Amino acid sequence: MPGEGLQVGGLTPITTIDYPDNLSAVIFCQGCPMRCHYCHNRQLQPRLTDNPMSWKDIIDFLTTRIGLLDAVVFSGGEPTLQRSIGKAIEEIKRLGYRVGLHTAGIYPQRFEQLLSMIDWVGLDIKALAADYPSLTGITNSGESAWHSARLLVASGVAYEIRTTLYPGIDNPEYKHRLQGELMRLGEINHRWQPYRQLPGNDPTQRLG
Numbered sequence: 001m002p003g004e005g006l007q008v009g010g011l012t013p014i015t016t017i018d019y020p021d022n023l024s025a026v027i028f029c030q031g032c033p034m035r036c037h038y039c040h041n042r043q044l045q046p047r048l049t050d051n052p053m054s055w056k057d058i059i060d061f062l063t064t065r066i067g068l069l070d071a072v073v074f075s076g077g078e079p080t081l082q083r084s085i086g087k088a089i090e091e092i093k094r095l096g097y098r099v100g101l102h103t104a105g106i107y108p109q110r111f112e113q114l115l116s117m118i119d120w121v122g123l124d125i126k127a128l129a130a131d132y133p134s135l136t137g138i139t140n141s142g143e144s145a146w147h148s149a150r151l152l153v154a155s156g157v158a159y160e161i162r163t164t165l166y167p168g169i170d171n172p173e174y175k176h177r178l179q180g181e182l183m184r185l186g187e188i189n190h191r192w193q194p195y196r197q198l199p200g201n202d203p204t205q206r207l208g
Helices: 055-064 085-094 108-117 129-136 141-155 172-183
Strands: 008-015 024-029 071-075 098-103 120-124 158-165 190-194
Touching: 008 055, 024 055, 055 085, 071 085, 085 098, 085 108, 098 108, 108 141, 120 141, 129 141, 141 158, 158 172, 172 190
Parallel strands: 024 071, 071 098, 098 120, 120 158, 158 190
Antiparallel strands: 008 024
C-alpha cells in the first residue's frame, strides 16, 4: 500500500473547520522538528509514536466515507517531514477526495513538489523570518517558511496563510511589520489566529 510508511498519530473522522467549505477528515502526521513554545499538538512532535495508526485502517475508513466527506486534510506535526507524504496524498486522491495540507512550510523543496497534488493549503507563518530561530529552535527556519509562502502565492493553489497571536507578536507594531512583509508577496489571504494557553506552553517567552 503506497502510504503504508506514513507515521500517523491521530485521525479526526469529520470536521467542518479544517478545509474551508468542505466536510473533511484530518490525518495527523507524526513528527515535527520545531519546538514552538505555544505548540498545541506537542504529542505529535516526536518522529515516532508508540501507537501509530494503521494506514490500511485509515484507507478502509475513508473508503466507507466516499460520497459523505468532501476532503481529507493532512495536518500534524509537520506532514512534509515525512518522505512518504506524496504517495499517501496520491492514494487519497485516487479515492476521489480533495486534499488539503496544513504546513509550516519548513521544507520548501518538498512542499513545491506537493503543490501540484494539493487542492488547498493552510500555511502557518509564525513571525518575521529573522525571529523564527528563537521561536522554533531551528536556524534558517524563517527563510524556509517564507520561501514556501512565496511558492504558495505564486502557485495558484487555493490557500490561507495564518498567524497565531501568541504574546510575543501580539502588539500593533509587530503585526504591522509582519503584514507589510506579507503584502510584498502579492495579494494574499491572511488571518490572525487566537492564542490558546495550554499546559506546557510558555506565554512569557519573547522573540530575539
